[in-house]
Amino acid sequence: MTDGRRSSGETRAGDVLQRMRLDIISCVLKPGAKLRFESLKDMYAVSFSTLREALSRLVAEGLVVAEGQRGFIVAPLSLADLLDLTDVRVLIEREALRLAIEKGDDRWEAEIIGTYHRMDRLQGRLGHEYYLSEDWSKVHGEFHYALVSACGSPNLLEIRQKLFERAHRYRRMSSQFRPKWREKDVEHRTIMEAVLARDPKRAADLIERHIRETTENVVEHAGHLFSGGIPRSGADVAAE
Amino acid sequence: MTDGRRSSGETRAGDVLQRMRLDIISCVLKPGAKLRFESLKDMYAVSFSTLREALSRLVAEGLVVAEGQRGFIVAPLSLADLLDLTDVRVLIEREALRLAIEKGDDRWEAEIIGTYHRMDRLQGRLGHEYYLSEDWSKVHGEFHYALVSACGSPNLLEIRQKLFERAHRYRRMSSQFRPKWREKDVEHRTIMEAVLARDPKRAADLIERHIRETTENVVEHAGHLFSGGIPRSGADVAAE
DNA sequence: GCAAACAATAATTTCGAAATAATGTTCAAT
DNA sequence: ATTGAACATTATTTCGAAATTATTGTTTGC
Numbered sequence: 001m002t003d004g005r006r007s008s009g010e011t012r013a014g015d016v017l018q019r020m021r022l023d024i025i026s027c028v029l030k031p032g033a034k035l036r037f038e039s040l041k042d043m044y045a046v047s048f049s050t051l052r053e054a055l056s057r058l059v060a061e062g063l064v065v066a067e068g069q070r071g072f073i074v075a076p077l078s079l080a081d082l083l084d085l086t087d088v089r090v091l092i093e094r095e096a097l098r099l100a101i102e103k104g105d106d107r108w109e110a111e112i113i114g115t116y117h118r119m120d121r122l123q124g125r126l127g128h129e130y131y132l133s134e135d136w137s138k139v140h141g142e143f144h145y146a147l148v149s150a151c152g153s154p155n156l157l158e159i160r161q162k163l164f165e166r167a168h169r170y171r172r173m174s175s176q177f178r179p180k181w182r183e184k185d186v187e188h189r190t191i192m193e194a195v196l197a198r199d200p201k202r203a204a205d206l207i208e209r210h211i212r213e214t215t216e217n218v219v220e221h222a223g224h225l226f227s228g229g230i231p232r233s234g235a236d237v238a239a240e
Numbered sequence: 241m242t243d244g245r246r247s248s249g250e251t252r253a254g255d256v257l258q259r260m261r262l263d264i265i266s267c268v269l270k271p272g273a274k275l276r277f278e279s280l281k282d283m284y285a286v287s288f289s290t291l292r293e294a295l296s297r298l299v300a301e302g303l304v305v306a307e308g309q310r311g312f313i314v315a316p317l318s319l320a321d322l323l324d325l326t327d328v329r330v331l332i333e334r335e336a337l338r339l340a341i342e343k344g345d346d347r348w349e350a351e352i353i354g355t356y357h358r359m360d361r362l363q364g365r366l367g368h369e370y371y372l373s374e375d376w377s378k379v380h381g382e383f384h385y386a387l388v389s390a391c392g393s394p395n396l397l398e399i400r401q402k403l404f405e406r407a408h409r410y411r412r413m414s415s416q417f418r419p420k421w422r423e424k425d426v427e428h429r430t431i432m433e434a435v436l437a438r439d440p441k442r443a444a445d446l447i448e449r450h451i452r453e454t455t456e457n458v459v460e461h462a463g464h465l466f467s468g469g470i471p472r473s474g475a476d477v478a479a480e
Numbered sequence: 481g482c483a484a485a486c487a488a489t490a491a492t493t494t495c496g497a498a499a500t501a502a503t504g505t506t507c508a509a510t
Numbered sequence: 511a512t513t514g515a516a517c518a519t520t521a522t523t524t525c526g527a528a529a530t531t532a533t534t535g536t537t538t539g540c
Contacts, residue, residue, distance in 0.1 A: 010308070011306075011308070011309055011492090011493065011494095012493075012494070013296070013493080013494085014306075036521075036522095037521075037522070037523095038521080046494080046495090047494060047495045047496065048495080048496075048522085048523085048524095049289040049292070049493090049494065049495070049496090049524090049525095050493085050494060050495080052289070052293055052522095052523080053292055053293055053296045053493095056253070056293045056296045056297045056300075057296045057297065057299065057300045059297065059300075060296075060297045060299075060300030060301055061300055062398075066251075066254075068250070068251070069251055069500090069501055069502075069522070069523075070501090070502065070503095070521085070522080071502095071521070071522060071523095072522095081394075081395075084392075084393050084394060084395050084396075085395060087393060087396075088393060088395045088396050088399070091331070091332075091335055091396075092331075095331055152324075153324050153327060153328060154321075154324060155321075155324050155325055155328045155403075156324075156327075156328050156331075158302075159328070159399060163395075251522090251523065251524095252523075252524070253523080253524085276491080276492095277491080277492070277493095278491085286524080286525090287524060287525045287526065288492085288493085288494095288525080288526075289494090289495095289523090289524065289525070289526090290523085290524060290525080292492095292493080293523095309492065309493075309530090309531060309532070310491085310492080310531090310532065310533095311491075311492060311493095311532095312492095
């Protein structure tokens with residue numbers, strides 16, 4: 001074993017999978033970028049087959065695209081995909097939140113309050129550009145997960161998680177253009193309050209607005225980064 | 241190349257993936273069964289790595305479960321999973337159908353009528369045990385896909401497809417106990433009529449009933465095949 | 481007789497070389 | 511100058527052996 005930090009019970013391929021997923025979500029590996037095996041082999045210090053396994057799983061997650069027999073690329077971002085993703089996320093998040101509010105117990109409430117607190121404090125510590133921090137993104141993700149975690153549906157949670165991760169790449173695009181993140185902060189608190197007050201309709205409406213406003217932010221501030229209405233990869237643009 | 245039938249542009253791993261998926265869905269590979277590499281290597285005539293890639297993708301699709309460093313098993317079926325799957329499918333199918341009815345054009349209508357016709361004729365040819373036929377299952381799947389295909393959301397369609405395939409394994413369980421498939425036949429026609437009449441509410445209600453009744457059928461006729469009512473994985477049980 | 485430690489076996493997981501497909505280049509013919 | 515075929519190069523895909531890890535069976539000490 002070359003890396004002692006590998007968590008027990010995990011295969012090396014699973015380990016690389018997680019690391020690559022984070023790198024794609026955080027755009028270290030850029031959308032549309034070609035994934036050459038030689039580079040990746042150095043980057044993650046594993047062999048062809050192990051890489052291939054990780055890439056294959058990422059394909060099924062929608063973060064990587066397999067191009068026939070021409071290798072793999074990081075799944076491109078496009079306006080069309082963002083808009084579609086947003087609609088599907090709204091559907092899933094609303095339902096998951098509704099169910100969680102219906103079924104959640106004390107422990108669930110505590111987890112929400114806890115993650116919100118951590119997110120809030122970290123935010124204060126990081127200052128006004130907190131949204132650029134990967135640490136904050138992590139806690140932010142945990143907060144949103146906590147909200148719906150009590151929905152009782154493993155399938156819904158799994159689908160939600162994959163969509164959330166894909167959406168993070170778009171969020172990151174707009175974060176570089178300093179959007180109105182202060183408003184987002186208030187939204188998180190408002191959502192939490194509605195959820196803890198067990199108001200499913202209000203909570204669902206708030207989470208929908210939360211998601212849609214973020215999307216609008218991306219379209220407004222970073223929409224010009226997309227080639228057009230047509231979903232095209234960065235590689236395609238570079239090739240012109 | 242050992243197999244000339246490999247479709248162009250496809251990798252061998254992708255080919256094995258498809259074949260394994262069909263074998264799992266049709267329960268040639270039985271739920272919970274251990275997937276030993278030696279057997280699979282003979283069965284699909286490929287090497288370790290190629291198999292591993294196909295298995296990895298199936299893990300991400302939820303048809304196979306990776307057990308730490310103890311290999312792979314076919315994803316087990318359980319009552320809890322069936323019930324959860326049913327609820328999520330209802331959510332997705334309703335929305336997809338609503339959108340399709342809103343956006344569908346003439347070509348979409350024609351495709352629905354066409355697949356229904358094929359399904360109906362094949363059924364007549366196959367006689368009263370048509371539901372055991374894999375050919376019929378294929379057309380049946382195409383009919384249900386046709387209904388929602390015009391929804392305009394690639395993400396929704398992809399999620400729906402994966403859930404549909406997973407559900408097929410449960411449908412198959414009950415089909416061996418001769419459920420009331422004749423009623424299903426009438427339902428398909430009724431659903432089609434509601435869809436073509438562009439009645440989203442009625443169509444969504446019908447598709448929901450269609451899905452839920454099939455689930456109830458499975459629970460009633462084949463529920464005893466599940467280990468217990470409690471949703472627990474083999475790993476959880478072993479850990480106690 | 482039982483349990484723990486150890487050895488033997490059988491499985492999975494990883495590796496890097498070999499095969500295969502895609503891409504880029506040269507060069508002749510129009 | 512442009513096209514296209516043949517060749518060279520580069521990258522991916524596949525393979526099977528080697529390393530690692532789990533499982534089974536055996537022995538040893540209590």
